[in-house]
Amino acid sequence: MLPQERPPVAPADLNRINPAIWPRTSARTDGALTVGGVDVRDLAREHGTPLFVLDEEDVRSRMRDYATAFAGSEVHYAGKAFLCKEIVRWLHDEGLGLDVASGGELAVALSVGFPPERITMHGNNKSVAELTRAVEAGVGHIVVDSYEEIARLGHLAERLGRRPKVMIRVTTGVEAHTHEFIATAHDDQKFGLSLNTGAAAEAVRRILALPQLELVGLHSHIGSQIVDTAGFEVAARRLTTLLVQVKDEHGVVLPELDLGGGYGVAYVEGDEAPDIKELADGLREIVTKVCKDAGLPVPRLTVEPGRTIVGPGGITLYEVGTVKDVEGLRTYVSIDGGMSDNVRTALYGAEYTAVLASRESAAGPMLSRLVGKHCESGDIIVRDLHLPADLAPGDLIAVAATGAYCRSLASNYNYLPKPAVVAVSGGRSRVIVRGETEDDLLRGQL
Numbered sequence: 001m002l003p004q005e006r007p008p009v010a011p012a013d014l015n016r017i018n019p020a021i022w023p024r025t026s027a028r029t030d031g032a033l034t035v036g037g038v039d040v041r042d043l044a045r046e047h048g049t050p051l052f053v054l055d056e057e058d059v060r061s062r063m064r065d066y067a068t069a070f071a072g073s074e075v076h077y078a079g080k081a082f083l084c085k086e087i088v089r090w091l092h093d094e095g096l097g098l099d100v101a102s103g104g105e106l107a108v109a110l111s112v113g114f115p116p117e118r119i120t121m122h123g124n125n126k127s128v129a130e131l132t133r134a135v136e137a138g139v140g141h142i143v144v145d146s147y148e149e150i151a152r153l154g155h156l157a158e159r160l161g162r163r164p165k166v167m168i169r170v171t172t173g174v175e176a177h178t179h180e181f182i183a184t185a186h187d188d189q190k191f192g193l194s195l196n197t198g199a200a201a202e203a204v205r206r207i208l209a210l211p212q213l214e215l216v217g218l219h220s221h222i223g224s225q226i227v228d229t230a231g232f233e234v235a236a237r238r239l240t241t242l243l244v245q246v247k248d249e250h251g252v253v254l255p256e257l258d259l260g261g262g263y264g265v266a267y268v269e270g271d272e273a274p275d276i277k278e279l280a281d282g283l284r285e286i287v288t289k290v291c292k293d294a295g296l297p298v299p300r301l302t303v304e305p306g307r308t309i310v311g312p313g314g315i316t317l318y319e320v321g322t323v324k325d326v327e328g329l330r331t332y333v334s335i336d337g338g339m340s341d342n343v344r345t346a347l348y349g350a351e352y353t354a355v356l357a358s359r360e361s362a363a364g365p366m367l368s369r370l371v372g373k374h375c376e377s378g379d380i381i382v383r384d385l386h387l388p389a390d391l392a393p394g395d396l397i398a399v400a401a402t403g404a405y406c407r408s409l410a411s412n413y414n415y416l417p418k419p420a421v422v423a424v425s426g427g428r429s430r431v432i433v434r435g436e437t438e439d440d441l442l443r444g445q446l
């Protein structure tokens with residue numbers, strides 16, 4: 001069923017902060033939401049709204065959970081979920097690697113001295129400038145995505161006198177989303193080289209023919225919001241058939257396997273998020289099993305979680321501007337941001353949880369739609385939710401689990417400045433990404 005068709009059910013307690021959805025340190029104190037020991041009313045006063053708030057302890061503890069659960073394997077945070085200098089420092093502290101997908105993301109990582117050998121470069125159309133920078137910086141891995149890229153990288157490596165480690169992005173025909181996965185998903189997409197059509201095997205041939213490139217393994221990324229390991233098992237099995245083929249054809253045993261990311265987080269009541277320890281044990285077991293079955297040594301496993309690291313620890317704080325009752329239908333609650341700071345609902349019908357954050361309310365539920373201030377009727381943050389019926393302009397609304405793919409997908413639509421990102425911890429807040437000003441918006445215009 002599409003989200004908009006689901007009959008909304010009012011939660012029993014509109015004031016509840018469900019620990020499965022909200023950041024690990026969040027609570028209600030004196031009626032108001034606190035995160036990292038900081039009252040959201042103080043955050044709004046000090047930093048303004050809209051505001052991205054990141055629970056530092058939540059994010060760091062998830063990084064640690066991954067590092068611990070996947071000890072002996074590699075965990076590369078997928079930077080596209082949300083990347084800034086401070087996140088890179090946290091990754092470094094907690095011992096994770098980093099995936100980048102553009103020269104800009106690479107620049108953020110290098111600007112704070114992140115070890116290049118722990119960076120993997122992705123992208124289906126990396127420019128020559130991006131590849132040059134990655135090779136010169138000495139990134140640990142480059143995941144190649146096309147024949148053209150193999151040729152370009154070969155020329156570059158020769159010219160620069162370097163021998164980059166490369167992996168091949170393989171389209172396995174497995175596509176996973178939440179509980180369902182399709183094991184025959186067709187190859188009709190821009191990413192990767194198909195296992196089915198033989199393109200991946202041809203990529204192996206082309207790379208092995210270039211001694212200046214070091215082919216170390218295969219990569220696959222099967223989807224997003226995945227809650228169990230079934231799809232990974234099929235993908236790993238299929239990748240293993242290629243590993244066997246490479247061994248038979250070339251006498252080469254590839255030592256690494258990257259199974260990508262896509263692990264789910266809880267956005268709304270009832271959403272499941274996989275347990276990280278179970279996930280790690282499950283993936284390791286799968287890789288060990290399929291390789292043993294195929295008579296191959298067990299390769300070094302890499303995983304690439306993005307949203308599960310930064311998603312749940314982030315919230316967005318907005319101020320209510322208007323409360324418009326559309327007689328007999330619902331109430332439209334307009335906040336001071338919108339699709340420019342969270343496009344996921346408009347883009348693909350994402351679902352979110354939101355609460356009245358600046359106070360508790362004993363009022364009954366009011367069927368609402370939380371909307372932004374942009375000139376689009378599709379400018380919706382939460383399509384169906386219940387808010388207290390006494391909601392009024394000036395109240396603060398918090399939206400949960402906005403740490404991933406919100407700030408990183410933000411735009412300046414309608415010339416709205418992108419909100420600041422603050423980290424909260426131990427009762428203090430500090431800006432980690434400055435909010436844009438009107439000057440920022442006008443800069444560069446002639």
Ligand SMILES: *Cc1c(COP(=O)(O)O)cnc(C)c1O
Binds near residue numbers: 078225261304
């Ligand atoms: C986006 C992406 C990820 C991370 O996906 P999440 O859903 O955020 O975990 C990992 N690997 C690759 C190659 C990706 O493109």
